[in-house]
Amino acid sequence: xxVLKSLSILLTTxxxxxxxxxxxxxxxxxxxxxxxxxxxxxPALVQDSGNRASGDLKAIEFGKKLFNDKRLxxxxxxxxxxxxxxxxxxxxxxxxxxxxxxxxxNTPAVTNLRWNNWxxxxxxxDSLWAQSIRPILSRNEMAATPSGIRRxxxxxxxxxxxxxxxxxxxxxxxxxxxxxxxxAKALAAxxxxxxxxxxxxxxxxxxxxxxxxxxMSRYPRAARRGLKIFAGSGRCTFCHFGPRFSNGEFSNIGVxxxxxxxxxxxxxxxxxxxxxxxxxxLLGKFNDDGTAKNTVRTQHVTQRHRNxxxxxxxxxxxxxxxAPYMHNGxxxxxxxxxxxxxxxNEERLHTDGEKILRPLNLTDQNKTDLLAFLETLSSGLVTKxxxxxxxxxxxxxxRQ
Amino acid sequence: MKxxxxxxxxxxxxxxxxxxxxxxxxxxxxxxxxxxxKYNLAIVAAPLPIRVGQAFSLALIVCDEQNQGFSGIIKAxxxxxxxxxxxxxxxxxxxxxxxxxxxxxxxxxxxxxWQFSFDLRDGELMDRIQIKYLLEQ
Numbered sequence: 001x002x003v004l005k006s007l008s009i010l011l012t013t014x015x016x017x018x019x020x021x022x023x024x025x026x027x028x029x030x031x032x033x034x035x036x037x038x039x040x041x042x043p044a045l046v047q048d049s050g051n052r053a054s055g056d057l058k059a060i061e062f063g064k065k066l067f068n069d070k071r072l073x074x075x076x077x078x079x080x081x082x083x084x085x086x087x088x089x090x091x092x093x094x095x096x097x098x099x100x101x102x103x104x105x106n107t108p109a110v111t112n113l114r115w116n117n118w119x120x121x122x123x124x125x126d127s128l129w130a131q132s133i134r135p136i137l138s139r140n141e142m143a144a145t146p147s148g149i150r151r152x153x154x155x156x157x158x159x160x161x162x163x164x165x166x167x168x169x170x171x172x173x174x175x176x177x178x179x180x181x182x183x184a185k186a187l188a189a190x191x192x193x194x195x196x197x198x199x200x201x202x203x204x205x206x207x208x209x210x211x212x213x214x215x216m217s218r219y220p221r222a223a224r225r226g227l228k229i230f231a232g233s234g235r236c237t238f239c240h241f242g243p244r245f246s247n248g249e250f251s252n253i254g255v256x257x258x259x260x261x262x263x264x265x266x267x268x269x270x271x272x273x274x275x276x277x278x279x280x281x282l283l284g285k286f287n288d289d290g291t292a293k294n295t296v297r298t299q300h301v302t303q304r305h306r307n308x309x310x311x312x313x314x315x316x317x318x319x320x321x322x323a324p325y326m327h328n329g330x331x332x333x334x335x336x337x338x339x340x341x342x343x344x345n346e347e348r349l350h351t352d353g354e355k356i357l358r359p360l361n362l363t364d365q366n367k368t369d370l371l372a373f374l375e376t377l378s379s380g381l382v383t384k385x386x387x388x389x390x391x392x393x394x395x396x397x398x399r400q
Numbered sequence: 401m402k403x404x405x406x407x408x409x410x411x412x413x414x415x416x417x418x419x420x421x422x423x424x425x426x427x428x429x430x431x432x433x434x435x436x437x438k439y440n441l442a443i444v445a446a447p448l449p450i451r452v453g454q455a456f457s458l459a460l461i462v463c464d465e466q467n468q469g470f471s472g473i474i475k476a477x478x479x480x481x482x483x484x485x486x487x488x489x490x491x492x493x494x495x496x497x498x499x500x501x502x503x504x505x506x507x508x509x510x511x512x513x514w515q516f517s518f519d520l521r522d523g524e525l526m527d528r529i530q531i532k533y534l535l536e537q
Contacts, residue, residue: 033536033537034537036537037537117453237511237537238483238510238511238512239510241452241453241510241511242452242453247452247453247509247510248453248509249453249488249509250488296455296504296505297455297489297507299492299504299505300455300489300490300491300492300504300505300507301488301489302488302489302490306485356483
């Protein structure tokens with residue numbers, strides 16, 4: 001037994017001193033600082049000041065029920081969960097879905113959204129609750145109307161009871177837009193709780209911070225080499241910045257934005273126009289933040305020519321589980337994404353495009369390593385202990 | 401909108417490092433300064449430190465060579481010269497008198513070398529003052 005123990009110690013020591021295994025020495029000071037800036041995970045979950053329902057237990061449960069309710073669509077055909085499937089990391093696994101008509105953008109995951117400031121590939125919404133309204137009313141997606149949603153809630157005793165219990169308001173006494181906004185705020189309250197768990201990368205990052213070599217050694221060598229590319233020569237963190245692996249803004253990376261003959265997806269350019277016109281933006285009357293401190297971005301965002309072809313920088317958390325990729329789902333696998341950046345077509349970049357973008361010209365080993373790193377960014381959801389049914393007063397109504 | 405303006409001014413005033421002072425500019429902590437042939441300019445950001453992806457405001461004071469506060473129009477922006485791009489936002493300026501301004505709506509969406517740029521227009525005259533700022537990770 002003692003011999004085995006000694007061998008084990010010797011083996012561990014040998015592994016830890018092998019070139020490329022001791023992570024702390026593998027990274028330059030700049031790379032180390034960059035890696036540390038990618039955590040800790042998760043950040044604090046701060047209540048959304050623009051949403052009175054944010055963080056409210058009843059609103060979360062009500063929102064979860066609504067998320068799975070097909071009656072929020074025209075003719076009761078699709079629910080939010082039909083495209084944001086929990087078993088597919090809250091995506092649909094398709095390049096381009098079809099609700100009522102063909103959709104021209106890939107369905108993004110609805111996890112880790114509380115920390116976003118812009119929503120949708122073009123940033124058409126400035127709050128999660130406003131974004132929750134968009135697909136409900138979109139003629140291509142759920143094709144519902146504010147008056148249709150109002151009818152559903154008022155005519156269903158159970159929904160009506162839950163609405164009253166959540167907002168302390170009688171839905172029948174509300175106008176169609178007021179009611180729709182509150183439905184969206186409950187949906188947002190639920191989606192805020194969809195937070196991905198810590199990953200193998202997070203464990204490595206925390207070990208690097210703590211100087212825990214033993215814990216660091218558990219992170220695969222290939223992933224560590226890939227991380228070095230990601231945080232160093234690849235310069236990926238200019239856009240995929242911080243614990244969410246996204247700076248929350250928009251970029252043109254040369255993905256074609258033609259959606260049909262003669263038709264283009266304007267990306268951020270059109271997104272800003274939609275945002276400014278929306279009655280549901282944070283500058284409007286539905287913002288619950290009386291101080292208006294949450295309106296700075298919306299007040300100051302300006303439509304510019306260079307916004308053409310820019311799309312949201314997506315978070316890379318759970319990236320291995322959210323194929324296909326890009327705003328139009330045109331890249332099938334994560335390996336293809338790595339190829340895309342390795343052979344980046346500079347001719348396709350907008351003339352005002354980011355000069356930081358250039359082909360990475362990766363070797364086969366580099367590509368394997370980068371892929372290995374990206375695969376360590378996935379996890380399930382943070383699970384919370386169950387709580388008593390907050391709508392017990394509605395159970396008798398439901399049985400009627 | 402009115403509420404928003406009040407909130408904005410309150411934020412700016414609360415962080416005003418040299419609120420009680422007017423020209424000439426007196427050095428304070430966290431203050432960045434620059435000069436042109438005609439003007440001296442100082443800025444202090446709030447909140448500090450400036451972080452990637454977080455909006456911030458600038459308290460700004462501009463004095464001319466006679467130590468009189470600038471009373472013209474200011475237009476401000478910031479760029480990453482090496483990346484050939486600016487911010488995604490256009491800051492707004494509120495004049496407080498005696499050369500003092502609050503500038504809201506700055507947001508640096510990447511780490512690296514940024515450059516503030518202030519266009520000072522006084523009638524037909526225009527002056528541009530730039531200040532470099534390195535935003536760490």
